[in-house]
Amino acid sequence: MAEKMNPAVVDHLPSFIPVPGHSDWLFNAVVVFLLIVVLVVGNLYFQLHAVPERMAHRTSKVQIEIVAVLALISLFTHNHIYWIIGLLLAMIEFPDFSTPMSSIAQSLERISSRESSALTDEDAAATDAEKIAGKGEGI
Template identity: 70%
Template sequence: MADNIHPAAIEHLPVFIAAPGQTDWLFNVVVVFLLAMVLIVGNFYFKLHALPEHMAHRGKKVQMEIVAVLALISLFTHNHIFWIAGLLLAMIDLPDFSTPMVSIAQSLEKLSGRDKLGEDKAIVSLPEPEPKSETAGGVSEHV
């Protein structure tokens, strides 16, 4: 019965048309291809989306955290301006303000006599001036 072809059908059928009761191999190939392409394109999208974060890893911690937050905001809101801002921030090398400020603070702590724990060190007082010499009569001599 599988050999009977409908009278309106042409004699030569294309290779992708399956006979009744047979497996449609073209459908199976297309399903596997689409699943693979969705995974590949999704992986590419997430790699591209994480590009600013990867670039910011060479920078400072605060800069990396700001770029990561901007990337997450752009991922969830679909506002691409956040991603562009994160990419630009990752490309810019921000100057280091914290290291000189910490050094200044440590120097001021040393000068004030306090250590890092906030305990006061004994401050060395200046030596007191010597008393003026007295004369034989017990009266000090003033000039």
């Protein structure tokens, strides 16, 4: 005896409803799609957070360290003000103070070593003159 179908059941089911015992292809497609979307959005998010560091890459070491720390703080705290400050610091080109200061320090070191060698020569000449002058006075 053939079973009669319930009148509430339709003859044709949509294609996204799986047959009992088979896998749900729509669910699998949505899971793969959502994973891809999450990975792409995360990649774009990290690329956006790296913009100040990439801009500061051509600047001095101290400036890139400050910008990197600010970008890291903004990444973990989700406070965008740190990212904006890092972006502004990356845009500003600070003058190079370390190169002239090191040049001045090297020049002063050379001058002081010349003066100290000149002073030792003068001290040696003065002590020789004192010895000669001291010998003749006692008689």
